[in-house]
């Protein structure tokens with residue numbers, strides 16, 4: 001049963017903001033090859049819309065899977081479920097993530113991938129739940145800063161459901 005969620009960020013707002021983020025990335029990495037890494041599963045919608053705005057760039061598509069364990073709404077640890085297919089030594093890498101919440105996930109992934117010595121390493125997140133930060137992470141591109149509310153849709157799940165909604169909604 002699909003509930004009706006209050007819309008926090010509409011499809012139109014998402015599209016327009018993602019276009020601007022793509023412009024920033026294009027400006028910064030003009031003429032360079034970029035490994036754009038989608039963090040599974042939450043970033044899938046954001047990722048596919050973002051790469052469609054970068055068709056004029058030399059983009060290598062890759063995926064990195066993690067799952068957080070904890071009680072569902074709060075992460076206490078991270079494990080790798082899928083490693084990159086490509087070697088990122090000496091390459092430009094941008095991680096594309098759904099949200100920075102406590103920061104544990106991105107802190108962990110960043111430490112794992114930076115050990116492979118990429119040339120540049122940046123993070124692009126659609127949402128930033130800044131009030132909840134526990135670990136500091138250096139995020140270069142942020143789509144939207146949001147308050148401490150639990151969101152679903154556009155890749156975000158509540159126990160694996162609602163990822164397919166085309167907008168971001170709020171759970172009461």
Ligand code: IMP
Nearest residue numbers: 042100101102103104105150151156157
């Ligand atoms: P972290 O706390 O920064 O490690 O974030 C862990 C993960 O929690 C994120 O990658 C999301 O998958 C998930 N998460 C955090 N906030 C939300 C939310 O509001 N809705 C759905 N998933 C969330």
Ligand code: MG
Nearest residue numbers: 040041042098
């Ligand atoms: Mg995630």
